[in-house]
Amino acid sequence: MTRKIVALLVVVLFAAAFVAGCGGSSNTGGQSSGGQKFINIATGGTAGTYFPLGGALAEIWNKNIPGANATAQSTGASVANVNLLKDGKAEVIFVQNDIAYYAYNGTEMFKNNKYEDIRGLATLYPETIQIVTTANTGIKSIHDLKGKRVAVGAAGSGTEANARQILEAAGITYNDIQVQYLSFAEAANNLKDGNVDVAFVTAGFPTAAIRDIAAQHKIVLIPLDDKTVENLISKYPFYTKTVIPANTYSGQTEDVTAVSVKSMLAVSSKLDEELAYQMLKTMYENRDRLIAAHEQSGKQILPETGKEGMSIPLHPGAEKYFKEIGK
Known part of the structure; x- marks a missing residue:
């Protein structure tokens, strides 16, 4: 009986030591x-x-x-x-x-x-939603996106949610545009090749890939009007108004109003x-x-x-x- 008790105590002590060692x-x-x-x-x-x-x-x-x-x-x-x-x-x-x-x-x-x-x-730090196009598309405002081929980000991504919410704030739905679910790397290549008209990019600026596009084409950063910004922030308070300074990118001669997440x-x-x-x-x-x-x-x-x-x-x-x- 004594040996059984001793053996049992040894097992209990070993188990306790093992649990303590697990952290x-x-x-x-x-x-x-x-x-x-x-x-x-x-x-x-x-x-x-x-x-x-x-x-x-x-x-x-x-x-x-x-x-x-x-x-x-x-x-x-x-x-x-x-x-x-x-x-x-x-x-x-x-x-x-x-x-x-x-x-x-x-x-x-x-x-x-x-x-x-x-x-x-x-x-x-801010991660700015940059809406980029090339000068030859003629797109100058968020409202010009209707009917255009728009890269909104990969399906289910944060960028895609940003794009959808900004468009919504401007009174535009996915039914109004030709939606392209592309990652930014894919969107950048398609924008350079003329296969899409506009790309949404969520990143700190200056963004290397946009600089790369600007080295080959005259780019345009599409500004957001005050009403769109107000509509967006009132519904989604995690956005903040941001200004992308002039000359952030080659050929960008004016400040551009945008929004950022953090x-x-x-x-x-x-x-x-x-x-x-x-x-x-x-x-x-x-x-x-x-x-x-x-x-x-x-x-x-x-x-x-x-x-x-x-x-x-x-x-x-x-x-x-x-x-x-x-x-």
């Missing part, structure tokens, strides 16, 4: 028994902006947060990242604020896949509050590393604008940080 769940920062905080950062494609900034964040957090073990992962960007966060496969994600809004509210591509536990860490960092509501606070604090204290990773976008990542365009509830750790700096 916490990923959405609480992945903290292990050794005090390590595993932080998987879901970014985007390796050629985009999210990936280098994610690598810079990993470096910042590993150097400045005790026990941090952060890595940046290349992904399919915003929509894919929300699903990675929801499934506990990422602790921090890059995402557009409109996509985060859709996920939290269960609309658009998240209509049957609502994710109410998503929380905002900070907004970063790139942002999002986390799960389950993420440890102190860890979220430290992530935000150290990010802003080491902006030079973000600028080194991507100068144009890094310069726009500022604590004073970190809540602008926030489309979902803030994480408590982020609330603590912004309250501390008076924002």
